[in-house]
Amino acid sequence: xxxxxxxxxxxxxxxxxxxxxxxxxxxxxxxxxxxxxxxxxxxxxxxxxxxxxxxxxxxxxxxxxxxxxxxxxxxxxxxxxxxxxxxxxxxxxxxxxxxxxxxxxxxxxxxxxxxxxxxxxxxxxxxxxxxxxxxxxxxxxxxxxxxxxxxxxxxxxxxxxxxxxxxxxxxxxxxxxxxxxxxxxxxxxxxxxxxxxxxxxxxxxxxxxxxxxxxxxxxxxxxxxxxxxxxxxxxxxxxxxxxxxxxxxxxxx
Amino acid sequence: xxxxxxxxxxxxxxxxxxxxxxxxxxxxxxxxxxxxxxxxxxxxxxxxxxxxxxxxxxxxxxxxxxxxxxxxxxxxxxxxxxxxxxxxxxxxxxxxxxxxxxxxxxxxxxxxxxxxxxxxxxxxxxxxxxxxxxxxxxxxxxxxxxxxxxxxxxxxxxxxxxxxxxxxxxxxxxxxxxxxxxxxxxxxxxxxxxxxxxxxxxxxxxxxxxxxxxxxxx
Numbered sequence: 001x002x003x004x005x006x007x008x009x010x011x012x013x014x015x016x017x018x019x020x021x022x023x024x025x026x027x028x029x030x031x032x033x034x035x036x037x038x039x040x041x042x043x044x045x046x047x048x049x050x051x052x053x054x055x056x057x058x059x060x061x062x063x064x065x066x067x068x069x070x071x072x073x074x075x076x077x078x079x080x081x082x083x084x085x086x087x088x089x090x091x092x093x094x095x096x097x098x099x100x101x102x103x104x105x106x107x108x109x110x111x112x113x114x115x116x117x118x119x120x121x122x123x124x125x126x127x128x129x130x131x132x133x134x135x136x137x138x139x140x141x142x143x144x145x146x147x148x149x150x151x152x153x154x155x156x157x158x159x160x161x162x163x164x165x166x167x168x169x170x171x172x173x174x175x176x177x178x179x180x181x182x183x184x185x186x187x188x189x190x191x192x193x194x195x196x197x198x199x200x201x202x203x204x205x206x207x208x209x210x211x212x213x214x215x216x217x218x219x220x221x222x223x224x225x226x227x228x229x230x231x232x233x234x235x236x237x238x239x240x241x242x243x244x245x246x247x248x249x250x251x252x253x
Numbered sequence: 254x255x256x257x258x259x260x261x262x263x264x265x266x267x268x269x270x271x272x273x274x275x276x277x278x279x280x281x282x283x284x285x286x287x288x289x290x291x292x293x294x295x296x297x298x299x300x301x302x303x304x305x306x307x308x309x310x311x312x313x314x315x316x317x318x319x320x321x322x323x324x325x326x327x328x329x330x331x332x333x334x335x336x337x338x339x340x341x342x343x344x345x346x347x348x349x350x351x352x353x354x355x356x357x358x359x360x361x362x363x364x365x366x367x368x369x370x371x372x373x374x375x376x377x378x379x380x381x382x383x384x385x386x387x388x389x390x391x392x393x394x395x396x397x398x399x400x401x402x403x404x405x406x407x408x409x410x411x412x413x414x415x416x417x418x419x420x421x422x423x424x425x426x427x428x429x430x431x432x433x434x435x436x437x438x439x440x441x442x443x444x445x446x447x448x449x450x451x452x453x454x455x456x457x458x459x460x461x462x463x464x465x466x467x468x469x470x471x
Binding site: 050053054055078079082083085087089090091093094095096097106107110111 | 329332333336337338340341342343344345346347
């Protein structure tokens with residue numbers, strides 16, 4: 001992990017029309033860091049993620065990737081940035097009419113000139129990385145929820161992205177699978193230097209792998225703090241943050 | 254892509270056959286009942302052929318496709334929207350309209366004239382069954398009369414209409430799918446809207462095209 005800011009969120013407001021979700025969001029994600037976006041239910045974590053991955057423009061503010069203002073750029077520049085993202089949606093969002101291999105192949109066919117036989121090899125490799133070797137020809141409806149998540153991750157990694165975004169990756173996973181996913185994320189960061197942004201409220205993952213985090217509050221509709229999750233749990237001056245991280249058992253002092 | 258074509262074309266053949274054949278028979282029946290009184294029963298062949306080729310085959314085929322394929326497009330794309338599959342495409346920089354809607358529109362534009370021609374033939378066949386059995390004419394006479402009645406104007410005019418209707422049905426289906434809400438009920442509503450919108454657009458464009466044809470002398 002180096003000290004360069006990979007993503008900068010600068011004075012961002014999130015809203016649906018006149019209905020404001022969050023204001024005054026200011027934080028940065030370093031290159032190679034595992035960054036957690038957390039907060040109570042309905043605080044706008046997923047909305048923030050949508051802004052970061054190019055699905056929803058913020059009502060106000062700037063989102064920068066390596067100093068490039070995403071929402072202020074031309075479509076070509078935005079496309080260039082999008083190609084560096086890999087996204088794992090909460091429901092995995094695999095294309096249901098395609099097999100797992102075809103799901104991974106789609107971005108490769110769309111954006112590269114790699115020949116078909118090599119694409120097939122890459123798909124098999126990515127599926128093997130997430131423990132789904134041999135499932136290339138299965139359809140999403142034929143596999144379990146946990147397997148869909150892993151397949152979704154394999155697809156997110158298809159183009160070897162610089163930034164991986166996860167929306168509640170351990171939702172619906174058993175504890176062992178959640179731990180395996182944590183290990184995989186750590187490995188990706190350690191071996192490839194991938195920057196990882198995770199929306200989650202799975203506390204064990206937050207403490208196991210989070211380097212830095214931001215806490216969004218649904219009541220005040222703004223961020224309460226930024227920092228390393230373990231330090232925040234033990235030393236944050238903000239009661240709500242400590243209470244969240246201590247699973248509701250914090251003392252008010 | 255071939256799956257899209259198959260869905261838009263080949264799988265619609267049975268229903269198009271049935272409905273076109275029956276409509277041809279109905280027209281022939283109506284024609285025979287009226288024209289026989291004037292000793293002009295043989296012109297039933299003209300009636301059926303011109304009605305089918307110019308208007309009925311294009312419109313009926315299009316309405317069938319609106320209910321069948323337009324609804325299917327809306328449901329497929331709407332369900333993809335609910336499952337965040339469209340978002341997954343967008344984050345990859347792939348425009349859902351280019352990727353999903355365009356192939357479907359092209360498929361219907363190509364398939365509709367083919368299905369319409371097929372429907373016209375079956376309508377004429379249905380008319381022939383009624384005509385030959387209710388009048389004192391042979392199959393050969395009926396076919397010869399049909400050939401005299403249908404000119405190239407009628408043929409290409411009808412096929413152009415089917416092309417327009419096909420694109421409208423596909424656009425209606427894909428548009429409602431892409432604008433679908435986020436739950437199961439929304440998919441149902443999108444499907445309904447796709448069919449209604451498709452049918453309304455077909456009928457409106459039928460009227461407009463008829464006026465244009467009259468003015469152009471087609």
